[in-house]
Amino acid sequence: MALACTLGFKSNDDFNRSLQSEKTDNHIDEFCPKLNIENIAQFITLPPYADPAQYMKMVNDNVDRIRIQFLKGTTTLAFKFRNGVMVAVDSRATAGGFIASGEVKKVIEINPYLLGTMAGGAADCAFWERVLARHCRIYELRNKEKISVAAASKILANMVFEYRGMGLSMGTMIVGWDKRGPGLYMVSDDGERISDNMFSVGSGSIYAYSILDATYKYEMSTADAIDLARRAIVHAAHRDAASGNIVRIYHMKETGWEKIEEKDTNDYMYQFREDKTMNF
């Protein structure tokens, strides 16, 4: 790193400071400056009122008959097991009662070894996870090694914490595999970031949790894990009105993620009724 020191580049442990430093290898940043709280007006059109948090609260509370509903109508889940992390999501987007789309991609492929799930506002999740992808790539270029899942989720959590109270709606799970093994963090719009073996987010998560809690074992085989993830989403899709349509399953392995399947939940429901594992 002698060249880096000559150029005045700060070392790895000053990563945070290096993000804001003026003297680093800024050739990238000349073309696309970093998004931070000072230059935000260049990237995002700010709302024309002084206190966004208070205004958004009014809008959510249905004052003056305007009501923008941010509903986390979805089911997403992820769990760690012996052979990595299994991620499964549904694909329905609802606006009030209307099903706006049945083909939403709720797993965001940040890079070949990091996945993020989407719950809450689609725009919020997609935008901020793409900003996260950019940060992860720059880290990888500067430090010649892949970013850890802990660091990636921390970057995302810190970014949304700046906007706390302003009405972002995001409940995402960051899934990856780094040198510490499989990683799973849940990050949400209020700045919460926690790590555990199993999470489910969304309005259908209550149904998915009950299926997961019933048969989850860390020592499951991959085939069993795929089946468990699939069943949890299918049961949630059946009971929850705001979840359904297609189930997508991804498997995070040491070599990166692999997309397992993308099938219609309705077909599985009739199939599970045939072999008596589901009742309707």
Added chain:
Amino acid sequence: MGDDIMSYNGGVALAMKGKECVAIACDKRYGVQNKTIATNFTKIFQYVLFENVSFFLKVQTVSERLRFRTNLYELREQRKLKPLVLYNMLTNLLYERRFGPYFVYALVIGLDPKTGETYVFDSDNIGAISDNVNLATVGTASDYIFGLGELFFKPNMNADELFEATSQALLNGVDRDSASGWGAVVYVVEKDKVTVRELKGRQD
């Protein structure tokens, strides 16, 4: 789902006319906002066939109160009800509660076995009277089903064509609404028989 009382339970019903036959169809979901509690709740009552959706406690109250009145009518008059009479009784029942209404939308269909005349009426929750229409829909998915119903409707359909048109309109319409679906039931009423068919729909 919103905080709208008429979409609290969800549900949908559709009625269509054919040549000397009428069809009425409904979904089978019973739920509370996002939660689906049962998938066998059909919303069709009585033999002249009348149907309610929306707030199910009220559905049961309205259907039972109406049944009381129609039973009394049949005992006093010593003859069976005509569809128009049932409809007028229903709208009257609903308007009695004009300032504290039942949260129910109603559809009434009927067929006169002697003349083959068909009747399809709908009503809002305070008993607005409609004309005898070709096609009527009520419920949370009614906007989506209306479009499909208008597309599939042809005048003077026979019973099979009517069944096809009704079921396709309903099944595809409820796929765009999160509060209805989970299967469907179709009643096709002809001069000599009533055919009840259960449809296989999306269970999500």
